[in-house]
Amino acid sequence: MNTVGSVIRRRNDEASGALIGYLPVGFPTFDESVEAAVAMVENGVDILELGLPYSDPVMDGPVIQAATQQALANGFRLSDGFEAVRRITERVDAPVLIMTYWNPVVQYGVDRFADDLVAAGGAGLITPDLIPDEGAAWIAASERTGLDRVFLAAPTSTDARIRQVIDASRGFVYAVSTMGITGARSDVDRAARTLVERLSAAGAPASCVGVGISTAAQVAEVLAYAEGAIVGSALVNALATGGVAAVGELAAELARGTRA
Amino acid sequence: MALRAQTGPYFGDFGGRFVPESLVAALDELGEAYDLAKLDPAFGEELAELGRSYTGRPSIITEVPRFAAHAGGARVILKREDLNHTGSHKINNVLGQALLTKRIGKTRVIAETGAGQHGVATATAAALFGLDCVIYMGEVDTERQALNVARMRLLGAEVIAVTAGSRTLKDAINEAMRDWVTNVETTNYIFGTVAGPHPFPEMVRDFQKIIGEEARQQVIDLTGGLPTAVAACVGGGSNAIGIFHAFLDDEGVALYGFEAGGEGAETERHAATITKGRPGVLHGARSYLLQDEDGQTIESHSISAGLDYPGVGPEHSWLAALGRANYRPVTDDAAMQALRLLTRTEGIIPAIESAHALAGALELGRELGPEATILVNLSGRGDKDMDTAAHYFELYDRENAR
Numbered sequence: 220m221n222t223v224g225s226v227i228r229r230r231n232d233e234a235s236g237a238l239i240g241y242l243p244v245g246f247p248t249f250d251e252s253v254e255a256a257v258a259m260v261e262n263g264v265d266i267l268e269l270g271l272p273y274s275d276p277v278m279d280g281p282v283i284q285a286a287t288q289q290a291l292a293n294g295f296r297l298s299d300g301f302e303a304v305r306r307i308t309e310r311v312d313a314p315v316l317i318m319t320y321w322n323p324v325v326q327y328g329v330d331r332f333a334d335d336l337v338a339a340g341g342a343g344l345i346t347p348d349l350i351p352d353e354g355a356a357w358i359a360a361s362e363r364t365g366l367d368r369v370f371l372a373a374p375t376s377t378d379a380r381i382r383q384v385i386d387a388s389r390g391f392v393y394a395v396s397t398m399g400i401t402g403a404r405s406d407v408d409r410a411a412r413t414l415v416e417r418l419s420a421a422g423a424p425a426s427c428v429g430v431g432i433s434t435a436a437q438v439a440e441v442l443a444y445a446e447g448a449i450v451g452s453a454l455v456n457a458l459a460t461g462g463v464a465a466v467g468e469l470a471a472e473l474a475r476g477t478r479a
Numbered sequence: 480m481a482l483r484a485q486t487g488p489y490f491g492d493f494g495g496r497f498v499p500e501s502l503v504a505a506l507d508e509l510g511e512a513y514d515l516a517k518l519d520p521a522f523g524e525e526l527a528e529l530g531r532s533y534t535g536r537p538s539i540i541t542e543v544p545r546f547a548a549h550a551g552g553a554r555v556i557l558k559r560e561d562l563n564h565t566g567s568h569k570i571n572n573v574l575g576q577a578l579l580t581k582r583i584g585k586t587r588v589i590a591e592t593g594a595g596q597h598g599v600a601t602a603t604a605a606a607l608f609g610l611d612c613v614i615y616m617g618e619v620d621t622e623r624q625a626l627n628v629a630r631m632r633l634l635g636a637e638v639i640a641v642t643a644g645s646r647t648l649k650d651a652i653n654e655a656m657r658d659w660v661t662n663v664e665t666t667n668y669i670f671g672t673v674a675g676p677h678p679f680p681e682m683v684r685d686f687q688k689i690i691g692e693e694a695r696q697q698v699i700d701l702t703g704g705l706p707t708a709v710a711a712c713v714g715g716g717s718n719a720i721g722i723f724h725a726f727l728d729d730e731g732v733a734l735y736g737f738e739a740g741g742e743g744a745e746t747e748r749h750a751a752t753i754t755k756g757r758p759g760v761l762h763g764a765r766s767y768l769l770q771d772e773d774g775q776t777i778e779s780h781s782i783s784a785g786l787d788y789p790g791v792g793p794e795h796s797w798l799a800a801l802g803r804a805n806y807r808p809v810t811d812d813a814a815m816q817a818l819r820l821l822t823r824t825e826g827i828i829p830a831i832e833s834a835h836a837l838a839g840a841l842e843l844g845r846e847l848g849p850e851a852t853i854l855v856n857l858s859g860r861g862d863k864d865m866d867t868a869a870h871y872f873e874l875y876d877r878e879n880a881r
Contacts, residue, residue, distance in 0.1 A: 273774075273775065274644065274775040274776040275644070275649065275650075275653050275761060275762070275776050276653070277498075277499065277653050277656045277657060277660075277762075278499050278501075278657075278660070280657075284643055288643070288644065291775065296773060297773045297774075321497055321760050322759045322760040322761060322770070322774040322776075323773055323774040323775070324774075325759060325760055325774060326759060326770065326772070326773060326774030327773070327774070347499055348497050348498055348499055348760075348763075349497060350496065350497075350498065350500055350503060352496065353495050353496060353497055370500070371499060371500040371501070372500060373499070373500045373501040373503075373504070374501075375501060375503075375504035375505070375663065376500055376503065376504065377504065380500070380503065380504075384500065395499075395500065395501055399501075399660060399661040400657045400660055400661060
């Protein structure tokens with residue numbers, strides 16, 4: 220079975236690193252979000268990050284906010300998230316991580332959420348507003364079920380907090396490239412390289428850089444020092460403007476950045 | 480342990496820090512600066528002097544017998560936070576946080592605002608201390624509180640109308656947090672209520688608890704004893720914690736928080752978070768909130784922008800869980816009737832927010848009877864609400880009505 224860790228290792232052996240692509244479930248429709256996710260993998264995305272739309276997404280910029288707001292208006296339910304994981308993992312073998320704000324997991328029940336994610340074939344969770352300090356219930360549930368847990372590290376994180384994030388994470392550490400929210404940026408911050416260097420020095424097995432990456436050149440630049448590059452808003456924007464075909468084209472283009 | 484001694488990050492099962500890692504360093508910096516400031520007599524003295532010479536502290540209390548005649552004959556005493564500079568209790572917290580901003584060397588402040596009172600107070604402090612200031616306000620609120628938007632702009636603040644989500648206070652908080660994540664090196668977030676991640680619930684409470692400390696002694700001086708009950712409106716809950724805190728360990732004093740019942744707590748259009756919500760995580764803390772089965776925040780409704788919030792501070796959730804404070808809903812109409820009653824009987828025009836506490840006091844007085852003394856936090860004045868009141872009570876001449 221392809222785990223997040225094994226895929227990242229393999230892509231670092233055979234290429235310059237892993238490409239991780241984000242899309243929210245239910246945008247523009249449930250079916251199109253599934254098709255777009257499959258298209259990403261078929262065009263070279265190694266790991267999927269599926270976002271669960273949430274009413275108060277404090278880490279997200281305008282592109283993802285608009286998409287998730289539309290998905291909620293269309294009637295997105297948490298059960299759709301599990302169904303999307305199931306449909307995607309039936310068709311492609313890339314690991315699928317769920318990106319979710321914390322309250323939906325709490326309300327669903329942390330253990331029930333973990334069990335249902337395993338049953339659907341999901342690989343784990345990326346939790347943008349859960350820090351390890353508050354993560355005891357999720358760490359226990361993921362230990363029990365074997366799910367990966369991706370916590371975030373930021374340029375402002377202290378050395379002690381970086382060690383805490385590394386210890387708590389499994390799969391990879393999500394290195395927030397710049398101080399800010401999601402959204403394409405013309406240049407990925409120098410802070411990302413420094414952060415990844417600090418993570419490596421502190422023993423992180425894998426760091427993937429996200430926030431602000433939108434081009435193959437940026438993917439290549441990031442993979443020169445990190446184990447993975449995460450692209451979100453650019454893919455969502457492609458889906459919004461050009462549909463599933465545009466997502467596939469952008470994914471193929473971004474994947475060229477992993478071969479440099 | 481005395482209830483008054485409780486500090487963050489947790490109030491029982493409530494509170495904590497559910498935030499992006501990017502904000503942890505800023506919250507730690509703020510928390511450490513606050514812990515040092517608490518121990519520094521110079522900080523306390525500077526804040527007290529601002530209270531005396533700028534805000535107008537101590538605020539007075541006013542007994543309102545003509546209003547109380549409608550409250551079962553109980554004595555009703557108002558704590559007059561409406562007389563503070565800028566027109567509400569919000570200035571107490573803002574001056575404290577603005578002083579802290581100076582201490583940590585940041586030059587830009589941001590804030591969220593619902594009714595505009597916290598935004599006005601923050602813009603005022605920014606003018607006083609020479610700080611750059613950006614206020615986030617839901618687009619719906621900029622329309623119903625246009626006067627306060629103008630006040631903030633006149634004070635030199637940039638007001639950004641937030642068009643995401645429900646376009647009210649909760650979305651303004653989201654947008655302010657996004658700004659903070661992006662600009663944390665130069666920017667301090669002056670949070671307006673006792674919600675949010677640690678250290679905000681504890682720190683904002685500490686800056687507001689002067690309300691109850693003054694009022695407790697003032698009521699004793701006036702009546703010879705403690706009040707039977709203390710009443711305050713609750714949105715996020717800063718004015719309520721401010722007046723409750725001094726009484727938390729006075730077992731004989733009942734504490735009542737009045738939430739915005741909107742069109743009725745039994746309808747879907749209200750902001751009665753503790754009455755109708757359940758525990759969850761919103762805006763960085765675990766507390767009661769209005770949410771659907773999936774944990775999506777439900778849009779609240781209140782005629783009062785300042786109470787139109789689907790969350791509540793964690794210390795209130797704790798006090799509710801302990802049974803130390805009682806929380807009840809008050810409808811839009813009951814609040815508006817109480818607003819008019821206080822105006823007509825006493826010549827005091829309250830904010831619609833505070834009118835929820837007045838409506839609650841009318842109800843409490845009838846329950847508690849003529850032996851009772853009810854202390855009400857009159858947290859703000861009604862100038863900002865004249866347009867809403869004029870439409871509600873049809874006070875404009877027809878040809879002038881908008």
